[in-house]
Amino acid sequence: MTRSSRRVVVTQRFFDAAAIAYLESAGCEVVLADLPPGEADGGLDHDTLAALLKGAQGWIVGHARVTRFLLTALPHLAVVARRGVGYERVDLQAAADLGRVVTIAAGGNDASVADQAIGMMIALGRRFREAQAQMNAGAWSILMGSDLYRKTVGVVGLGRIGRSVVQRLSGFEAEVLVATSRPDPEYAARTGVRIVDLETLLAQSAYVTLHAPLTPATRHMIDAAAMARMAPGAFLINTARGGLVCDRDLLAALEAGRLGGAGLDVFESESDPALQPVTDALIARPDVIAAPHAGASTREGLARTNMIAARCVVAVLEGQDPPAGCVVADGRPGRGARP
Structure with a gap:
């Protein structure tokens, strides 16, 4: 994959300039989803997500459901990086079966x-x-x-x-x-x-x-x-x-x-x-x-999790291992990280 082909879609709010700059320094085109006021990506349906993520190699996600159906519709998507530590809304088995990598922002929040x-x-x-x-x-x-x-x-x-x-x-x-x-x-x-x-x-x-x-x-x-x-x-x-x-x-x-x-x-x-x-x-x-699921939402906490998610995306796109503790599913040949 050439650097010029790296498209990374972020469907989370409060994605800061430092994390964007890090992705861009690695040759990624960063696309921030334009979410309606007061809404998070957890409310986006399959068709909306599929349209947002068309052609993307990386996805930095919040609480959207990552299903087998969605992953199958996105053949170019290599890595799904949760800006957080929970992953119950991600079909890890499907990700591994389809050769994708799923990461969390371990230690960030x-x-x-x-x-x-x-x-x-x-x-x-x-x-x-x-x-x-x-x-x-x-x-x-x-x-x-x-x-x-x-x-x-x-x-x-x-x-x-x-x-x-x-x-x-x-x-x-x-x-x-x-x-x-x-x-x-x-x-x-x-x-x-x-x-x-x-x-x-x-x-x-x-x-x-x-x-x-x-x-x-x-x-x-x-x-x-x-x-x-x-x-x-x-x-x-x-x-x-x-x-x-x-x-x-x-x-x-x-x-x-x-x-x-x-x-x-x-x-x-x-x-x-x-x-x-x-x-x-x-x-x-x-x-x-x-509180409205805001425990991780401090300026400092989000800056940490944004950067960890960005590092995970870049590592996978460059064929490397993400930071320790971040991988929860890895379907790449020979990696063996299964849910």
């Missing part, structure tokens, strides 16, 4: 999402939303809150973001319980965390924060039964993926007063619009701190 998770814990415990609402209404009475200091915090998932959260919790002298499918005894000994099963974590934690990938095994891992095992008044934070929590069950648990509150950056309605009324009811509650 760890700090940003971890900061948000800690911020949500503090905001919930100290009842920031409720206090400001009262002040706006003219009532300056003090609401009694809860410390994060020396509390027991349950961290579900021990990937890059989960470890970043653990690191931050050390400053609060928290007792940290971790539930993970990949225990790391050396890490536990070094950091002082306790590796436990999910049931123990739920029963003993004042705060539960989710940092697991969404897979068939983890879907609805926090449902009505799991919430019934949580300590009364505990806080649930989900900055990972909406499908990890059954949002209907969460709404019911909050309405029943079982939980102290929830911090939510992700919702099931992102992939199932029929659940939008549940999302609306959750974000209207005074005991919920909500």
